[in-house]
Amino acid sequence: xxxxxxxxxxxxxxxxxxxWLGTLTESADAGFVGADLRGIIITWNPGAERxxxxxxxxxxxxxxxxxxxxxxxxxxxxxxxxxxxGETLRLETERLCKGGRRTPVSLTMAPVLNERGHAIGISxxxxxxxxxxxxxxxxxxxxxxxxxxxxxxHEALIIIGDxxxxxxxxxxxxxxxxxxxxxxxGHDVSVLVSEPHRERQVAYIARYLQTGERHIASIARVVxxxxxxxxxxxxxxxxxxxxxxxxxQFTVFIRDLSESxxxxxxxxELRSELVHVSRLNDLGQMVSTLAxxxxxxxxxxxxxxxxxxxxxxAGKAEAAEQALExxxxxxxxxxxxxxxxxxxxxxxxxxxxxxxxxKTIEEASALAMLGIAHKLTLELRVSPxxxxxxxxxxxxxxxxxxxxxxxxxxxxxxGMVSITVMRVGEMAEISVADTGPGLGEEVGARLFQPFVTSxxxxxxxxxxxxxxxxxxxxxxxxxxxxxxxxxxFKFTVPLPAGDSAKTD
Amino acid sequence: xxxxxxxxVGVIDDDPAVLDSFRFMLEVAGHRVLTFRSALxxxxxxxxxxxxxxxxxxxxxxxxxxxVARLRSDGxxxxxxxxxxxxxxxxxxRAAELGIEGVLEKPPGEGDILSFAAAYL
Ligand SMILES: Nc1ncnc2c1ncn2[C@@H]1O[C@H](COP(=O)(O)OP(=O)(O)OP(=O)(O)O)[C@@H](O)[C@H]1O
Ligand SMILES: [Mg+2]
Numbered sequence: 001x002x003x004x005x006x007x008x009x010x011x012x013x014x015x016x017x018x019x020w021l022g023t024l025t026e027s028a029d030a031g032f033v034g035a036d037l038r039g040i041i042i043t044w045n046p047g048a049e050r051x052x053x054x055x056x057x058x059x060x061x062x063x064x065x066x067x068x069x070x071x072x073x074x075x076x077x078x079x080x081x082x083x084x085x086g087e088t089l090r091l092e093t094e095r096l097c098k099g100g101r102r103t104p105v106s107l108t109m110a111p112v113l114n115e116r117g118h119a120i121g122i123s124x125x126x127x128x129x130x131x132x133x134x135x136x137x138x139x140x141x142x143x144x145x146x147x148x149x150x151x152x153x154h155e156a157l158i159i160i161g162d163x164x165x166x167x168x169x170x171x172x173x174x175x176x177x178x179x180x181x182x183x184x185x186g187h188d189v190s191v192l193v194s195e196p197h198r199e200r201q202v203a204y205i206a207r208y209l210q211t212g213e214r215h216i217a218s219i220a221r222v223v224x225x226x227x228x229x230x231x232x233x234x235x236x237x238x239x240x241x242x243x244x245x246x247x248x249q250f251t252v253f254i255r256d257l258s259e260s261x262x263x264x265x266x267x268x269e270l271r272s273e274l275v276h277v278s279r280l281n282d283l284g285q286m287v288s289t290l291a292x293x294x295x296x297x298x299x300x301x302x303x304x305x306x307x308x309x310x311x312x313x314a315g316k317a318e319a320a321e322q323a324l325e326x327x328x329x330x331x332x333x334x335x336x337x338x339x340x341x342x343x344x345x346x347x348x349x350x351x352x353x354x355x356x357x358x359k360t361i362e363e364a365s366a367l368a369m370l371g372i373a374h375k376l377t378l379e380l381r382v383s384p385x386x387x388x389x390x391x392x393x394x395x396x397x398x399x400x401x402x403x404x405x406x407x408x409x410x411x412x413x414x415g416m417v418s419i420t421v422m423r424v425g426e427m428a429e430i431s432v433a434d435t436g437p438g439l440g441e442e443v444g445a446r447l448f449q450p451f452v453t454s455x456x457x458x459x460x461x462x463x464x465x466x467x468x469x470x471x472x473x474x475x476x477x478x479x480x481x482x483x484x485x486x487x488x489f490k491f492t493v494p495l496p497a498g499d500s501a502k503t504d
Numbered sequence: 505x506x507x508x509x510x511x512x513v514g515v516i517d518d519d520p521a522v523l524d525s526f527r528f529m530l531e532v533a534g535h536r537v538l539t540f541r542s543a544l545x546x547x548x549x550x551x552x553x554x555x556x557x558x559x560x561x562x563x564x565x566x567x568x569x570x571x572v573a574r575l576r577s578d579g580x581x582x583x584x585x586x587x588x589x590x591x592x593x594x595x596x597x598r599a600a601e602l603g604i605e606g607v608l609e610k611p612p613g614e615g616d617i618l619s620f621a622a623a624y625l
Contacts, residue, residue: 050579099581101603130576134601292562295589295610296519303525306614307532323528330521 031126034112035064037119039080051105051128053098064124067095069102083111083122092129104129155253160189162248176256178228189252194224194232225254233258293337297330304330351392352473354496357421357428358382360393364400365419372408379418386423389493395469396493399477402462403432403489409455410436410487427475427492434486439479447479466491512536513621514554516546516571517587518563526558529614535621543571550575553582556624558617561588561595569595572602583624587612 025032031048035041041064044056052059052067059066068076072093079089088110094102108125156173160166166189169181177184177192184191225235234257242249304327311320358380365378389396400419407417415435422429439447446452448467453460463477470477470491477491513535515526523539530537538554540546543566546557561568568586575582586599589610599607608616 050577053579053581097581099583101581292589292610296522299587299611300519300521300525302611302614303522303529307525307529310532326521326525326528330525333521 029127031124031128033064033124033126034121035124036121039064042121048126051097051103051126052095058098069094069096079109080122083109084119086111086119095126104133155255158189158192158252158254159242160250160252162250164188164190167249173254176227176254177225183228192225194226225256290337294334297334297337300330301327301334351394352390353393354388354390355393355396357387357389357430360391360397361400361419361421361430364397365404365417367397368401368404368408374412375414376408376411377414377416378404379416381418381420383420383422386421386428386495388496389428390496391473391493392469396473399466399469399491400430400432402466406462406489407432407434407436407487410434415486423495424492426495428495429490429492431480431488431490433483433488436486438483438485438487448477511625512538512554513625514538514540514546514557515559516540516543516557516563516568517560518542519560522560526617529617530621533618533621535625542566543568543574546571547574550578550580553580556583556585556621558585558587558620561586562590569598569602572599572604576602583620585617585620 025043025045028045028047029050031051032043032045033041033048034043041059041062044054044059049055065073065076072095075091075093079091082089088108090106090108092104092106095105097103106127106129110123111119112121112123114120156176157168157170158166158173159168166184166187169179169184174181223235223237224232226232236255236257238253240251240253242251304323308320308323308327311317311323361380361382365380369376369378404417404419407415411434418433420431420433440454443452443454448463450464451460452463467477470493473493475492475494477489480488480490513530515523515530515537516539517523517526518541520541523541527537527539538549540549542563559568559571566574568588572584572586581603583605586595586604586607587610588595588607591607591609596607606616606620
C-alpha cells in the first residue's frame with residue numbers, strides 16, 4: 001500500500017518495551033516458558049504455573065524434559081531439530097503436570113534469536129486444552145442426545161418465532177401434517193390448525209406469545225389440527241419458550257391423539273399417572289436420599305470397627321472401648337433412619353384426608369375428557385351438606401376417571417355426563433349419569449368383575465378397580481338397574497367424622 | 505498442630521461423625537489426619553496442602569467434584585479419592601475427566617482407604 005511508508009509507529013522508548021513485555025507475560029492466560037539451548041528452563045510465567053502446577057522456584061533451572069511424557073520424547077526431539085533450523089512450530093500434544101497428571105496442551109514453539117540472528121534458546125507458548133476438550137465433548141454429547149430424543153419421541157416438534165412464523169419442522173411433524181418442511185417454513189402456524197377453529201386456537205398460541213404466561217406452557221392443550229389434504233385430527237399441544245438473548249422462539253410439541261394406538265397409550269399413561277405421579281417422584285428421590293443417609297452411619301461404623309480391631313490386636317483395649325461406643329451410636333443412627341422409612345411407607349398406604357369433593361371431581365373430569373373427539377357436556381351438582389369426604393384423593397379421582405371415561409366411550413355422538421353429590425346418612429353418594437345407550441345385556445351381573453368388556457380395545461378392568469378402591473374406603477359401588485336414561489353409576493364415600501350434626 | 509503438613513492425609517466430609525471416624529481409623533493406622541467440614545473450609549487452607557485427600561461427593565455449598573474442578577483450575581494438583589453413596593455414571597465420568605485417582609462407594613473398604621493413603625505419603 002502506498003500510504004504505508006508515511007505513517008510512523010508511535011514512539012516507545014527502548015527501555016520501556018521491557019515493561020510492556022513484562023506485564024503481557026505476567027497477565028497472560030497462556031503459559032510462557034523459555035529454555036536455553038541445553039533445554040534448561042529459564043523463564044516461567046504465572047500462566048505456566050497454572051497449567052503445569054509448578055511454582056517458578058520449583059522449576060527454574062530444571063530441564064524442560066520433566067514436562068514431557070515418556071511417549072512424547074521422540075516427538076519433542078523432532079520438534080527441537082526443526083526449531084533449531086529456525087522454524088516456528090504449532091502442535092497439539094500432551095504434557096506432564098506436577099504430580100504426574102497428563103494434560104492436553106496446544107503449543108507454539110519458536111527459536112529465540114540474538115541480535116546477530118543466532119539461536120540462543122527456544123520459547124514456548126502453552127495453552128491448556130483441557131477445558132476446550134471438555135466443552136467440545138459436552139456440546140457434541142448434548143447434540144447427539146437431542147437428536148436421538150427427537151427421533152424417538154412420538155411428538156412432532158415445531159419451532160416458531162414470536163411473529164408466529166414457522167422456523168423449524170421436525171421429521172415427525174412432516175409425517176403428521178403431510179407437508180415437507182420447506183412448504184411450511186416461513187408460513188404462519190395457523191395453516192396447521194383446522195379452519196372453523198382457527199381463530200380461537202391460534203388465539204391461544206398468540207396469547208402465549210404475547211403474554212409469555214409461563215404457566216400456560218405447562219398445561220397441554222387439545223385443539224383440532226389440519227393436514228395438508230384437509231383432513232382434521234385432535235392434537236395436544238405443549239408450548240415452551242426458548243429464551244436466548246435477543247431471540248424469542250417457541251417450541252411446540254404436538255401429539256396426535258387420533259391414532260387409536262397413541263390415544264390408548266395416552267389414556268393408559270394418564271391413568272397410571274393419576275396413581276403414580278406423586279408417589280413415583282417421591283420414591284426415586286427417597287431411594288437416593290436414603291442411600292446417602294444410611295451410607296453415612298455405615299461409613300462411620302466401619303471406620304470405628306476397623307480401627308478398634310487394630311487397637312485390640314495391639315492390646316490397647318481401653319482406647320478401643322471408646323471407639324466402640326461411638327460405633328454403637330452410629331448403629332442406632334442407621335436404625336432410626338430405617339424406622340422413619342417404615343413410618344413413611346405406612347403413611348403412604350392410607351393417605352386419607354378430608355378433601356373438597358367439587359375440586360376432586362373437577363380435576364378428574366378434566367383428565368377424563370382429554371382427547372374425546374365428540375362434543376360432551378359435563379354437569380356437576382354438589383349438595384351443600386356433602387362438600388367434603390374423607391378419601392385418598394388420587395384413588396377416588398381414579399374411580400371418577402374410569403366412570404366418566406366409560407360414559408364418554410358409550411356415547412358416540414353428542415351427549416351429557418351429569419355428576420351429582422348428595423348426602424345419604426353418614427356417607428356422601430356420588431352418581432355419574434350419562435345419556436348413552438345404557439348397559440348392555442351381556443355384561444349384566446358381572447359388571448364389576450375384571451376382564452368383562454364389550455369394547456374391542458377394552459381391558460374390562462376399569463369397574464373392578466373402582467370397586468376395589470371404593471370398598472377400601474368403606475363405601476359401595478353399584479349400577480342403578482333401571483335408570484330413566486343411559487347408564488347410572490353410584491358410589492359412596494365416608495363424610496368427615498362429626499359432620500352428621502351439621503345442617504345447612 | 506502438625507508441623508509437617510506434607511505428610512498428613514486430608515479428609516473432607518460435612519458429616520461430623522464420618523469425619524471423626526476417618527480420623528480415628530487413619531490415626532490408628534499411623535497417619536496424621538487433617539479434617540475439614542466443608543470444601544470452603546479446605547479452600548481456605550490451600551497454602552499448605554495435605555499429601556492426599558479423601559473427599560465426600562455430596563456436600564452442601566460445594567460438592568466434591570465442584571471442589572476438585574476449582575482446585576484443578578487453580579492449578580492445585582494432589583491425589584484425591586472421592587467417596588460417594590451414589591456413584592452414578594455421571595459422577596464417575598466427571599471424576600475421570602478431572603483426573604481423580606479413584607471413586608469409592610460409601611461405606612468404603614478399609615483396605616482401599618489405607619492403601620490409598622500409604623501410596624501417597
Ligand atoms: N356408562 C356406560 N354405558 C354403557 N356401558 C357401560 C358403561 N360403563 C361400563 N359399561 C360396560 O361395562 C363394561 C365394563 O367396563 P369397564 O370399565 O370395567 O371395562 P372397559 O371400559 O371395557 O375397559 P377398560 O379396562 O378400558 O376400562 C364395558 O365394556 C361396557 O360394556
Ligand atoms: Mg372402562
